[in-house]
Structures are given as structure tokens and as C-alpha cells.
Amino acid sequence: MSTLTTEDRAGRLPAESPGRGPGRGRGRWGRWLTGWAFVLPAVALFLLMGVYTIGTGLALSFAKWNGLTPEWIWVGFQNYLDLLYADPVLAPELRRAAWNTFQVMVAVPALTVAISLPLAVALNSVRRLRGVLRSVYFLPYVTTGIAVYYAWRYVLEPDGAINVLLGSVGLGSLSQPQGFLGNPDTALPTLILVLVWSSVPVATLLYLSGLQAIDPNVIEAAHIDGAAPRQVLRRIVWPLLTPLTAAIVLLGVRDALHGFQIFLIMTNGGPGGHTDVLGLQVYRLSFMKELAQTLGLASALGWMLFAGALLLTLVNARLLRRIR
Template structure:
């Protein structure tokens, strides 16, 4: 409907589309159709299937199940191992994402400076990300092995450890947890650095030159110019890293497999054990539904942050 004061010619031009516009619109939808079908097949359908299976019980791997109502969710609230895995997942996400964002941003600021051999420094920063996660975890597991690991061997040669009483790195819940945090930060801060570095490249040098002419110090430029201009990139990176950390599996599985005991077991590993080891597809789907809901909550919160920051 035309608004008061709008010329009729402009209304007709904006509301009436010609054959060319309609053909272009049909072509656009046709080109988007494979993507939409892939999203339905790989995203929406599995999510709805998981939700449906969360109300089932019995059978094996989703076959021959019967309706369980809310029994799986009632079981979940009384499952101490679930609450332990949930606590570890949330702490893992909070600590590792914070470490990745801080270290990755610092590395990006360093790699963005002009100095001889900058290309070599950038390649070294990306090296941890180039190694597959499972390979990284296995290498670290061998390094921190208490019998033949590299770390204990170095400590022994430096006289910092008694060979008769080696440090059991992965046998201590506290040490294993700390090592997982360090490994996760070391592995993924490369990706954060890459994304932040791309954002730094988009900031014009004229802005920095004007700030230096006005007498701004390096810290003032960082806090008042660089970081505010990087806020959209940092928020998007924060979303991606949070989602990945909540769904982490291969890093923990290959490094500690949830041990010692269940000290480093997160929700992803607990879901895998319920489905693959115990064949409890219904309860595993219930756990997966809860994890999916938690992830969606974080996504909504971050999207509100993006909206408040003015991103479109």
C-alpha cells in the first residue's frame, strides 16, 4: 500500500516487477534449492529425529524402540554422571574459548606488524591448526606419558624429577584437566588468529596515522581504535569457538578418553558412550537434545550481542 505523499510513479516502479526480475528471482531460488535441501537433510531432519528418539526407549541403535514419554528426561535429572559431564563441558568452553580469544588476538596483532620474516611467523602461527585434532591429542598423550613421555624425560635429565617417582600427568584429575585446557587453547588459537588477522587487514592505515598525529599512544590506539573496529570479527569468532567447544569430542577422546575416571568426560563423549558402548539410543538422543538446546541458547545470546553491536 502506498504511503501518503509517495508519488504514484515511484509506487508503480517499486511494486510492479517486469518479466526479467521475475526470471531472476526464480533462477535465484533454483540455485538456492540444493543448499536448502542439504540443510534440511543434514540439519533439520537429524535434529528432529534426535528430538523424537529422545522420547523412545528399548531397541538398539534406534531400531525397535517404544514410546517412553518423559522417562529419559526424568532419568537425566537424576544422573550424576550427566551433571558432572555438563559441568566439565561448560568449564571447558568458558576457559578454553577465553584463552583462545586472548592468545589468538595477541598472535594476530603480532603477525600484523611489519618486520622481516613476517610470512614465516604467520606460517608458524597456523601450524597447530594444520595438524588434525586427533593427531595433536595422540602426540600430546605420548609426550605426557609417565613412563616414556618426552616431558618426564626432560624433567629427569634436568634433575627436576625423581625417576623413581615420575609425574603421572594423565593419572591426576587436576593435571589432566589443566592439560586438556592447554591443548585446546594451543590447538585453536591459530584459527582465532587467522580470523582476527583478516579483520586487522581491513582496517585502513589512514585511521592509525590520524590517531598518531593526534598524539595517541599504542595502548590508546589498541583500546580505542583497533579493538572497537574488530568487535564484529571478535563476536563472530566467539560464536564459532563456543559452538565448537561445547561439541568437542575428538580432542578429549584421543587425549584422555574422559579419564582418569570421569574427570575429563564432557557431554559429547558421554553421548558417544551411551549410544556406541551401551547401545542406549533413546537416552543418548536425550543427552544430545539437551546439548543442542544449550548450544542454541548460546547462539541466541551471541546473536543479541551482534544485534546490539549494530551488525546486520
């Protein structure tokens, strides 16, 4: 076995040690530059479409602009004050839209959870045609939203399928001569049910994945101890699915705060503003006020919605940590 002599050890320079040569440094810099060359297009696109757009939108919320003139009129916090109380025309409309949004934000997640969890439990216990049933229940989610909304609007018209069906089975007193979307008392609840119908598939799929992740031995032990199926669902399954429930509720809140397509296509906020929501107000202020300097108001309202969604997300995360 050969060993290094004293002269060899003394003569070896630090620069000659492995990993410290000049070639090693050049190779590291070359890999670093190569990596950035691949990432740079995505970073540039994010800076252009993300950071620049967000910064411009925030600045626009403190100005008035109609989208055509080259200059903005800076007004400071006046846009926010007009939305909250200062504008005698706009502020009452926004308060009514906020109340409708709140109803949707509470009803849609609650009904989604109440329907999707039992449905997921039933589908999870099915042995035959499980894949077919899951595909059938997931179909509303993969169907084009605009086409579905137009179909629902046709079904809910005065001479639509629902009124015809109610009359044919002797329940004509429940039918709506002006249509379910034309009656101020039924318009918003009807849209809530349509939203629940479209959100249940995703929630059911999430609950199915959560149910399949639960250890079967835990359920079997509960049954051996004499627990009824309802007790197993309430005492064991439901606590284990709490994180998924929080995610489903958060998705429903997000759709209520930012979604407006269904309200635009099916009712356009009518009748008489009974289905007007904040997301639809942002759309109107942005695109429906021709030659009016309302883009700043739309941006301010959008940032207020963002702040509300962020606050609810933080509260949801805090509650979830406490539950865990």
C-alpha cells in the same frame, strides 16, 4: 516518422502485446522446470539427510531403543528427566560432565582471545618473513587432529618429553610421575591447553584479517595525538575487532559443547571422570552401551546440547547488536 493509425491501435489485441503471448508463458514455465531439475537432487538429499534425520532424532529422544529391535518404547519426557535428576546413576555423572564442560567452555575462548590477539598484532607488524610466520602458526590447524592428539598424549606420558625436559633444566618438582593426563589435578587443565593450542591458529587468522581491514589513517592519527601502542590497542583496535571476538568466542563455545574427540583419544574421560564432558557422554550413550536402550537418552542429551548452543548463540547475537 511513422505513427500508428486509429484502426491499428484499435485492432491490436491485448494477447498480441509483447510478453503476454502463449509462447512467453511456456518459456517461463520451461525455465522454472529446468531450474528445479538442477536443484532437485540437492533438495532431495537435504530432505533425506537433513529434515528426516533431524525429525527422527527428535522423535527418538522421547523413546527407548537399542538400535536393533524394530520397535521403539515410547517414554515421553522420561529421558530428559533421567538426564536431569531422575536416574540416580546417570544424573550425577552428567552433572560432573556438565561442570567440566562449563570449565572448558569458559577457559578455551578466554585463553584463545588472550593469546591470538597479541599474536595477530605482532604478526601484522612484521615486515620480513610474514608469510612464513603465518604458515608456521597456522600449521596446528591443518594437521590431522587424531594424529596430533596421539602425539600430545605421548609427550604428556610419565616418561614423555615434557617430564624429561623439566628434569633436565632443574624443574623436576614440576614433573608428574603419573603423567599430566593421569593426575586428576592436571588432566583437565592440560586438555584445555591442548584445545587452546589447536584453536589459536584460526583465531589469529581472523584477527589478522580484521587488523588489515582497519583504516591505517585511524591508527596513524592516534599515534600523532600521542597515544601509546597499548592505548591504541585498547581504545581503537579492540572495539573495532569486537564482532570478530564474538565469533571466536562462539566457535570456542561450540567446540566445548559438541567436541569430544580430544577427550576420547587422550583420556577417555579419566582419570576418575575428571575429564568427562557432555559430548563424550553422548558418544558413550550412543555407541558404548551394547544392547542397552540408551539411544533415546543420547538423542535427548544431544537435543539439550543443541538447545544450550542455540541459546548461547542468541545471547551472543543480542550482545553484539547492543555493542554495535
